[in-house]
Amino acid sequence: MHAAPLDALYLDNFRSIKGAPNENHGRELLELHTVGRASGYTEAMVKDSAKILSGWTVGTTTDWAVFYDQAKHTTGPVTVLEFSDANAASDGRELAERYLRFLANHPATARTIARKLALRFVSDTPSDALVEVLAATYLSSGTDITAMLRQLVIHPEFVGSAGRKVRNTVDDLVATARVLQVEVHTPTRNESFARAIAYAHKGILLWQWPRPDGAPERNADWASASRMLGSFRMHWNMAGGYYPKVDATYKTARWWLPQRRLRLDEYVDHMCRMVLGRGSTSRDLKAVCQATGRAPGEIVTKDHPLVRYLFVRMVVCLLDSPSHMSR
Numbered sequence: 565m566h567a568a569p570l571d572a573l574y575l576d577n578f579r580s581i582k583g584a585p586n587e588n589h590g591r592e593l594l595e596l597h598t599v600g601r602a603s604g605y606t607e608a609m610v611k612d613s614a615k616i617l618s619g620w621t622v623g624t625t626t627d628w629a630v631f632y633d634q635a636k637h638t639t640g641p642v643t644v645l646e647f648s649d650a651n652a653a654s655d656g657r658e659l660a661e662r663y664l665r666f667l668a669n670h671p672a673t674a675r676t677i678a679r680k681l682a683l684r685f686v687s688d689t690p691s692d693a694l695v696e697v698l699a700a701t702y703l704s705s706g707t708d709i710t711a712m713l714r715q716l717v718i719h720p721e722f723v724g725s726a727g728r729k730v731r732n733t734v735d736d737l738v739a740t741a742r743v744l745q746v747e748v749h750t751p752t753r754n755e756s757f758a759r760a761i762a763y764a765h766k767g768i769l770l771w772q773w774p775r776p777d778g779a780p781e782r783n784a785d786w787a788s789a790s791r792m793l794g795s796f797r798m799h800w801n802m803a804g805g806y807y808p809k810v811d812a813t814y815k816t817a818r819w820w821l822p823q824r825r826l827r828l829d830e831y832v833d834h835m836c837r838m839v840l841g842r843g844s845t846s847r848d849l850k851a852v853c854q855a856t857g858r859a860p861g862e863i864v865t866k867d868h869p870l871v872r873y874l875f876v877r878m879v880v881c882l883l884d885s886p887s888h889m890s891r
Contacts, residue, residue: 569630572622575776580618585638590614592776594644599672605645612642616649616663619656632657645670668707674699677709681716683781686725694721727890730783733767735891736795740802740883743839747813760808764801766794792889799883804876817875818866828853829860831870832878839882851881 572578575589590613594605605613619637623629637656642649647666649659667673678698682690697719698712705711716722731739741748741761751758762769773779780786801807805814822834829844832852836844849860856874864870870878882888 569622569628572620572630573624577617577620578622578624580614580621580638581636582618582638585611585614585618587611587614590617593617593667596777598667598676599645599670600676602675603645603670603672609644613644613663614638615640615642615651616644616656616660620660669703671699671703674702677702678712680781681712682721685716685729686719686721687728688782691721694719727886729891730786731889731891732779732786733765733791733795734770736889737761737765737798739888739891740799743883743888744802744879745815746802749811749813751811753810755808755810757808757810757812760810764808765798767791795889796880796884799880800876803879803883817871820875821864821866821871825863825865827860828858828862828864828870831864832860835878836882839879840885840887842887848882848885851885852878855881 571589575592576586577589579586587610591610594603594610594613595601599605615638619632619634621631621633621636623631632655634654634656637654639651639654639656642651644663644667647663649662651659653659675695678695679690681698682694686694698715701712701715702708746757748757754760768779802814820835820838821831826834829849832849833844836842836848840848852858853860855877856870858870858874862868
């Protein structure tokens with residue numbers, strides 16, 4: 565982490581100089597990425613964390629590469645939780661590595677990462693028992709995130725969590741493109757699908773969350789009226805193949821018709837299986853009929869309005885539903 569250019573820049577470690585280390589990187593390393601506030605670190609420990617990381621910098625006037633500058637390393641005794649060192653050498657690289665390994669293997673870090681994973685994949689209120697199981701796996705596996713995920717997906721809380729998390733705007737975009745089976749081609753200009761999707765989801769741009777804590781994971785943060793309206797517009801644009809459409813191929817409305825003739829309620833059931841991964845419900849059928857003004861018993865062929873100008877209305881009924889907007 566200390567050798568990543570974006571971290572060193574965004575968290576100001578490149579501004580550290582000998583005798584005056586910038587505290588930002590040292591603070592966020594403790595608060596957000598490892599042990600967390602509950603571990604009991606102090607303000608003095610934040611300063612010592614910054615001292616340990618000082619020396620790592622970025623060539624802001626050359627190639628933007630990370631390198632170590634001994635002249636910027638602040639020496640002097642340091643203590644962060646159970647980690648202590650005389651910090652007497654001008655070259656603090658070995659010290660920084662030991663410090664990061666200490667933090668990575670700390671039980672508090674295990675709980676921080678475990679809770680983040682549970683919050684992301686299970687619910688807004690994961691049980692302490694689940695967090696402890698994941699934290700124990702993290703420590704016993706030697707900080708292996710893959711092992712944590714394997715343990716997570718077999719846990720009863722994860723198995724029973726379907727539909728409990730609201731998709732954020734980027735998740736929604738990816739899920740929508742997947743179920744609509746959009747074929748994306750190499751981008752040729754800024755309007756190309758592969759580039760336009762950065763803002764087509766109507767939410768915050770990917771990697772552009774302005775704070776170092778990362779985008780929120782709780783349902784309420786992704787369930788505002790403005791967010792939903794933005795997603796509904798994206799669903800309409802993509803269901804109709806309207807936008808983004810440069811360097812992308814959308815399935816035609818006729819492609820979705822599974823056979824030459826079938827009842828409208830059978831067609832809705834087919835579309836639910838294709839888009840939502842399950843059969844239709846009475847609620848789905850009612851919503852489609854109300855949105856399109858058609859009846860369940862109508863016979864649908866390639867010339868039916870639902871396979872022409874009403875196709876988009878039918879599909880967005882499914883994409884705008886809780887079944888698609890949650891995961």
